[in-house]
Amino acid sequence: MTVSLNDLVFVAMALVIVVAATGVVMLKNIVHSALSLILAFVGVAGIYFQLSAGFIGLVQIMVYAGAISVLIIFAIMLVMDKSVEKTNLFSPNIIRLLAGMGLTFLLFVTLGVSIWFTKFPVVPAEGPVDAVGMLANLFMGDYVIAFETAAILLLVAVIGAIILAKGAEDKQ
Template sequence: MNEIFMNVGFWVLGITAVVASLFMVTRENPVHSALWMLLTFFAVAGIFIQLDAEYIAAIQVMVYAGAILVLYMFVVMLLNPKSTGFIKVPAKVILGSVVALVLFLQFVMTLMGTGVIKSAQMSGMNLPEGLSNVKAFGAVMFTQYIVPFEVASILLLVAMIGAIVIAKKD
């Protein structure tokens, strides 16, 4: 029973995420794109919850949907870009995409056959004994992955200083 529930949930969320992201890249209006992106984020957060990664799901919504996308919307609204009208897709592009899609599917099928990648496991994470999700996350983040974590922090700091320098140029 539970398994069926999980599978149905996964397909609903997965299809929502894929369809929403397709809409996101095909909309002419940037604000509509941003809204489809919002739906994508929510669907992905749902998948994270199914994988028992509730902390990541909450952070996904908070950071991507709550902060980054709001900033996009802000910029889009301030710049108010005019719609460029319907973009004609040349036949070459369509042909190229079909070929790429077929190649991609072959690639995936071959890899599935060799067992390098398996279908996603929906059974949840292996947590260390006696640690909740968030605590386990913190423990791993600040011991095993401390160097990448600090590097990422410095990268963000550099980007922030860069933005301030560019904005204050005159």
């Protein structure tokens, strides 16, 4: 088995993702965790690019990496009055810690087993030439109702969040 440049790119990106994702959990400062999360998202976008899914990769960058800054802002606002140095610590409760570790272990086992026993069909195919056009036709054609419903659902969620945060005005 020869190592191609494609594989090297994948390994590099995977390394970035794994290190960054570990950082999200292990770093003690919640702002550092959020910044590490951005790095992980950019790494995932890199894997999308490597799989020649440029559009999805850019959506990943724009939606996740670009807008996560809002999340950091909230993190800063929520911890504003205390020291940020120790805002993302492990739980001091041993039982919770063990339960979390157990769940993570189970998740890893499930993932590993499912990947190991699945036969992935290897098709030597090029990516689609006009991926954006195909996506657009699917979104605005076959799946238009699901697409629009999701959009309305998000709008409802946004309005709901605003009302929850600011409180609805009583009509008399």
